[in-house]
Amino acid sequence: MDIDLILRVYPHFLKAAVLTIELSVLTAILGLICGSLGAAARLSRLKAIRFIGAAYVSLFRGTPALIQLFLLYFGGPQIGIQLDAFQAGVIGLGLNIGAYMTETIRGAIISVHKGQTEAARTLGMSRWQATRYVILPQAFRLMVRPLGVNINALIKGTALVAAISVVELTYTAQRYIGSTYKPFEMFILAGVLYMIIIYATGRGISWLDKKVRIQ
Amino acid sequence: MTHHRPFVDIRHAQKCFGELEVLKDISLQVEQQQIVAIIGPSGSGKSTLLRAINDLDPLTSGEVWLDGVQVNKLLPHAQYEKHINQVRQQIGMVFQHFNLFPHLTVRENITLAPKLLKGVSDDEANALAEQQLEHVGLIDRIDYHPSQLSGGQKQRVAIARALAMKPKLMLFDEATSALDPELVEEVNQVMKMLAEEAMTMIIVTHEMGFAESVCDRVLFMDGGVVVEEGAPEVVFHNPTQDRTKNFLRKHLEGAK
Numbered sequence: 001m002d003i004d005l006i007l008r009v010y011p012h013f014l015k016a017a018v019l020t021i022e023l024s025v026l027t028a029i030l031g032l033i034c035g036s037l038g039a040a041a042r043l044s045r046l047k048a049i050r051f052i053g054a055a056y057v058s059l060f061r062g063t064p065a066l067i068q069l070f071l072l073y074f075g076g077p078q079i080g081i082q083l084d085a086f087q088a089g090v091i092g093l094g095l096n097i098g099a100y101m102t103e104t105i106r107g108a109i110i111s112v113h114k115g116q117t118e119a120a121r122t123l124g125m126s127r128w129q130a131t132r133y134v135i136l137p138q139a140f141r142l143m144v145r146p147l148g149v150n151i152n153a154l155i156k157g158t159a160l161v162a163a164i165s166v167v168e169l170t171y172t173a174q175r176y177i178g179s180t181y182k183p184f185e186m187f188i189l190a191g192v193l194y195m196i197i198i199y200a201t202g203r204g205i206s207w208l209d210k211k212v213r214i215q
Numbered sequence: 216m217t218h219h220r221p222f223v224d225i226r227h228a229q230k231c232f233g234e235l236e237v238l239k240d241i242s243l244q245v246e247q248q249q250i251v252a253i254i255g256p257s258g259s260g261k262s263t264l265l266r267a268i269n270d271l272d273p274l275t276s277g278e279v280w281l282d283g284v285q286v287n288k289l290l291p292h293a294q295y296e297k298h299i300n301q302v303r304q305q306i307g308m309v310f311q312h313f314n315l316f317p318h319l320t321v322r323e324n325i326t327l328a329p330k331l332l333k334g335v336s337d338d339e340a341n342a343l344a345e346q347q348l349e350h351v352g353l354i355d356r357i358d359y360h361p362s363q364l365s366g367g368q369k370q371r372v373a374i375a376r377a378l379a380m381k382p383k384l385m386l387f388d389e390a391t392s393a394l395d396p397e398l399v400e401e402v403n404q405v406m407k408m409l410a411e412e413a414m415t416m417i418i419v420t421h422e423m424g425f426a427e428s429v430c431d432r433v434l435f436m437d438g439g440v441v442v443e444e445g446a447p448e449v450v451f452h453n454p455t456q457d458r459t460k461n462f463l464r465k466h467l468e469g470a471k
Contacts, residue, residue, distance in 0.1 A: 113314075115310060115314035116314060118271060118310070119373075120316075122306070122307075122308040123303065123304070123328035123380060124302075124303040124304035124380065125300070125328060125332065126300055127296070129332075134327075138316075138317065
């Protein structure tokens, strides 16, 4: 293994890792927004809205994320959507992970015991009050870990945007392979950086999970 | 002459779950300060009847009235929601599995609804919680979480939570069925206390002894109908219907 090469190129990889982190954070935020809206739609009282939520989920879970990215980035301009590669990456991955988060959030909400809603409604709370003060605080505690799994998947998923030439970790590795012909070193370096990001995120999720757990 | 409508007036209640008819044309009248027990085998429809009173399980047909107001009024959705939330504030309900809010302390469990629904200030709500906990003998547990309480204590908190809304009527849905035998008595004591305070109560229960000692009237339900109804000494000791006799005999054997 060419350690000298690694030491020489790693600052460029660190820069790329920062972009991967930015991409992940923005994607996670967009995913959580889409996931919350999606879950609200899936649990709506109105059939039409439930249908929209279900359609969103099956559309984005039923096709490869790469196809979604290509469609948005290469196909978008054809219908008047002009995005740069980074924007397309965030929006494409965000919509995609949002579909998974929809199911995670919905799952956490419906696994709060039915008796909780009954108790709240029996006291005279509205559906919204029961949701806001009784169901969501409990659901939130249940969704931290599974959302962590979604976020883990989305961080690894950011590698896909290399395919639309966003200069993140995977793309950077490929570029340096092009000039150094050392794929082993370059992919090891990228892999280690991904692992650090994912490990740190995992620790953060565990910390949050412990913090919010009901005593 | 004014027409008198009973305080709780259930008329021709029918409830179907798909093909299954769990309530078959039941009528029940309860006057203020009366205490009525509903007994019967599981699946007899007694919980469903109780849960129809605050429209938790809406009837398929029939009417429920409380204090001159129809509970299960046919209204457009938004209006119905407003109406039923108003009605439910006046009806306390206690569940078999307590249904305390596990993410809140005992105090918060009690103060949440009065604060949200009655605009009670923090100080007033705290005073209310303290007063209700004093009442059920759990003032020292005010800042505990439900998970730190025994079953009997949980149920007493659940009763305090319901009482904090100052209900006109209390519904008990097998309030002691999920408790270890040694914890039943403390909950029964609280219910007896409410009876002495002249609370109107409808109690679904398996505890015949308790029903007999506290209630003014007993309904025996089986297969979605009221088989027999009357004073506890009559229903328990001189039942006229064979189904009642069989049920009581089986129940007594079970208790031994």
